[in-house]
Amino acid sequence: MKPQFDLSLYLVLDPDLCGGAQGMIDTARAAAANGATMVQLRAPNWKKRQWLETATVLKAVLAPLGVPLIINDQIDVALAMQADGVHIGQADLPPDAARRLLGAGRIIGLSASNAAQLADAPLGLIDYLGVGPVHPTGTKADASPVIGLDLFGDLMAAKPLPVVAIGGIKAGNAAPVIAAGADGVAVVSAICGQPDIPTATRALRREIDGARA
Amino acid sequence: MKPQFDLSLYLVLDPDLCGGAQGMIDTARAAAANGATMVQLRAPNWKKRQWLETATVLKAVLAPLGVPLIINDQIDVALAMQADGVHIGQADLPPDAARRLLGAGRIIGLSASNAAQLADAPLGLIDYLGVGPVHPTGTKADASPVIGLDLFGDLMAAKPLPVVAIGGIKAGNAAPVIAAGADGVAVVSAICGQPDIPTATRALRREIDGARA
Known part of the structure; x- marks a missing residue:
């Protein structure tokens, strides 16, 4: 069975911004x-051994909270x-191969x-779909050209699947992205590396939630 | 059924030394x-899409020649x-995970x-096992300390599995490695980028073969 998932606030962990593996685990737990x-x-x-070790701990931390990894x-x-699922880019293994390897029960x-x-x-x-970068971002070195909020809204008018918006989203500019039609926002630096993770996440x-009300 | 394999002359393709994906395919075919x-x-x-595309072509080229990829x-x-198998390093996915994912029918x-x-x-x-670097090598940036031929011979005295030796091996120094107990030698630059691949490979x-006779 595919796990239920909710794109509302989607944290992307980055080892540099989160303070390495332990920082990522602590950040994920608090968020x-x-x-x-x-x-x-x-x-x-x-390297993949590091991936496996950290992902295994993250899963143990997140599963009791009902948050997919x-x-x-x-x-x-x-x-x-x-894992509960994978996220792939346009240059990663193609969706058909990913689905064949993962089976029906995981999120892609x-x-x-x-x-x-x-x-x-x-x-x-x-x-x-993860759609972005909506705004300029310093987190991803090989990011595509910035979409901008206006074009993002146009894209959302015909979105074929649930969409999480990514790229330069933080407290203060998340609401317009939701209002433009995104099902949620993905953030890195708006949570990773923040001095108070619980407060940043709650804000x-x-x-x-307010943008939907 | 696990494919039969023969470690005698094991070519490791490198995109820089072989001239990119097409160079790797041409080199593999000739070798x-x-x-x-x-x-x-x-x-x-x-990125993995490039991996998948190139590996798919390599398999189609090598399978008719009976050479595992x-x-x-x-x-x-x-x-x-x-693929016919995988090669993993000490920091890659661990052998138990690799075997579980790949099943009994592939080489690890x-x-x-x-x-x-x-x-x-x-x-x-x-x-x-791939054991090395036997000699200094410029091909792998994160190579371990050089073993040297004497210590390599000592290691071979108690080898638990078939061994392919790697690291700085080329025509002229392959025979002593075989004489020291390796089942084969792995090469990159001794074939990749050589002006005459067939001649380099045959030599x-x-x-x-002569070192075993």
């Missing part, structure tokens, strides 16, 4: 206890520690950065 | 037709294109760089 609804592990420079790109790691998210990639999204194979979550 | 017995794809900086580290790629090789790692090799889970293979 999940204060309103984060999903957590993704993303560490493109890590999503593995970025590394489907073998996700299979080895039975796919990044899309423009109208063509949204239109090409293989609806039967994936569960949600974001309040803004997101 | 496999002239005495290379196994081919490994190793491209630590590639081994995927370095990326078990998800190996599963997606049904493990890198070992010292006596402790050889002694720890999980015999029931893996099929061969190496002749030296290896």
